[in-house]
Amino acid sequence: MAATxxxxxxxxxxxxxxxxLREHVAEGRLTVDEFNERLAQVYESxxxxxxxxxxxxxxxxDLHTLPATVSSQSRPRPRRGTQAGLKAAWGAWATASAVNWVIWLIVVISSVHWVYPWPLWVMGPWGAVLLVGTIFGRDQKRS
Incomplete structure (x- = not known):
């Protein structure tokens, strides 16, 4: 039976x-305000x-052949979670290293004696582990 x-x-x-309507907004045919008005009318219809x-x-x-859907199926997706985690780990390492070096510098400036550069012991092992994870932990294709 055909819909009337x-x-x-x-x-x-x-x-x-x-x-x-969401797709028309994404393609620029509707503004967000127009979309909100029409969406309210959709659910009142x-x-x-x-x-x-x-x-x-x-x-x-045709919601089954959207450009975003077709392009995402045709090319492999990068593992963004791994990349973001790696960037976050390096950022944490850099921040902690910088804080330790600033503390060490303040101690050196405020004392009369040379102070051993102890921040090397904080950043060295941590940085080595991150470096090994960065080099050998990349996306490896599994057979």
């Missing part, structure tokens, strides 16, 4: 129209006809 404009729309129908009027001035979108 007077037929009642389901929650799934409203969700599909909302997804299409009762019939197919009311839903159709909300997208009548917009081109049809």
């Amino acid at each position: 404009p007077e037929m009642r729309a389901s929650d799934g129908d409203r969700d599909r129209v909302a997804a299409a 009762r019939t197919y006809g009311e839903l159709a009027t909300l997208t009548s001035d917009l081109p049809d979108i």
Whole structure:
């Protein structure tokens, strides 16, 4: 049975129209304010006809072949979690090393004697472990 404009729309129908509106915002056809207005109307709509009027001035979108979906399937994704974790670990190491060197420098300036550069013992082993993890912990393809 073909859907007529007077037929009642389901929650799934409203969700599909909302997804299409989100895609139109992403492509720049709608502003955020226009999207918010139409989205409120989508969830107040009762019939197919009311839903159709909300997208009548917009081109049809096939939600199954969106550009973002096609491009993400065609190329392998980098492991961003690993990269972000590695950057965070190096950032923590650099911050802790800098704080230790500043403390050491203050002690050297305020004392009359030369003070052994103890921050080397803080940053050395930690940095060595991070370096080994960075070099040998890269994405390795598993067979």
